[in-house]
Amino acid sequence: MKVALIQQKFHNTQQETIQITTEKIEEAAQSGANLVVLQELHQTEYFCQSEDTTFFAYANHFDDDIAYWAKVAKTNNIVLVTSLFEKRTAGLYHNTAVVFEKDGTVAGKYRKMHIPDDPGFYEKFYFTPGDIGFEPIQTSVGTLGVLICWDQWYPEAARIMTLKGAQILIYPTAIGWFDEDSDEEKNRQLDAWITIQRSHAIANAIPILSCNRVGFEADSSGVMTGTRFWGNSFVCGAQGEMLAQAGSQEEAIVYANIDHDRKKEVRDIWPFLRDRRIDAYNCLLQRYCDD
Numbered sequence: 001m002k003v004a005l006i007q008q009k010f011h012n013t014q015q016e017t018i019q020i021t022t023e024k025i026e027e028a029a030q031s032g033a034n035l036v037v038l039q040e041l042h043q044t045e046y047f048c049q050s051e052d053t054t055f056f057a058y059a060n061h062f063d064d065d066i067a068y069w070a071k072v073a074k075t076n077n078i079v080l081v082t083s084l085f086e087k088r089t090a091g092l093y094h095n096t097a098v099v100f101e102k103d104g105t106v107a108g109k110y111r112k113m114h115i116p117d118d119p120g121f122y123e124k125f126y127f128t129p130g131d132i133g134f135e136p137i138q139t140s141v142g143t144l145g146v147l148i149c150w151d152q153w154y155p156e157a158a159r160i161m162t163l164k165g166a167q168i169l170i171y172p173t174a175i176g177w178f179d180e181d182s183d184e185e186k187n188r189q190l191d192a193w194i195t196i197q198r199s200h201a202i203a204n205a206i207p208i209l210s211c212n213r214v215g216f217e218a219d220s221s222g223v224m225t226g227t228r229f230w231g232n233s234f235v236c237g238a239q240g241e242m243l244a245q246a247g248s249q250e251e252a253i254v255y256a257n258i259d260h261d262r263k264k265e266v267r268d269i270w271p272f273l274r275d276r277r278i279d280a281y282n283c284l285l286q287r288y289c290d291d
Helices: 014-030 053-076 149-153 155-163 183-204 261-269
Strands: 002-007 035-038 079-089 092-100 106-111 137-139 142-146 168-173 208-212 214-218 226-230 234-236 242-245 252-257
Touching (some): 002 208, 035 168, 079 168, 168 183
Parallel strands (some): 168 208
Antiparallel strands (some): 079 092, 092 106, 214 226
16 A cells, blocks of 8 residues: 655645645645645644644634545545644634545544643643544554654553554654754654654554654744754654655655555564563553552
């Protein structure tokens, strides 16, 4: 199965950005991609760099957004993973991935479970933690374990998706550097981000698709300089092997071929799931095992 990740920057306005994304999806489909993945909050700038109630207006058109991307999926005959700002009711919003089938129907959605609150990433101001849980989504190209960005750092999320039958783990993402950080610190952060996700692939013998945005975005509040999103979108296989990877500066469509049969081959020689000591893991249900 051919997959494509659309790594791009924010293009001045929401309208222009959506248009360019649509064109890139068409290009990916024409190149034979069956599954196309978009980055986190791909319709707009990454507005979580500051706390500003005016940005809640982006969520007012959630139903229209779904209708638009459904049409794009159907027109291009692809399974499409989007990342949208969902308004559930006044004062209740989610960071939501919506997956569309090739016929434009909604195959399922995932609401981001782990919500960060760090300088430049003030997501707790905008998003209520997900309440759907870690549920894989059945599609015509396989069972997709869709997670979002901050979820990348949690082995529990990857494991649960795997135990529930996910065949691929997918992470729409928005993460980057602060220019004031040293080159050494930037390298450590990027290496950690790649390593943790490849580790999820290895521990669960499952391919991973990680789609990150790229480009510099200023902090609209003026409190911070802004974030330089580091790109490096990648696809790795069931042993963590790199199948494809983008650079840190350019927009790109990252293509890779996924072999569903490879998962069984790896699990037959590395049966990590077989040897799990589920009788000894109760401590994982505690915040910290100090009792």
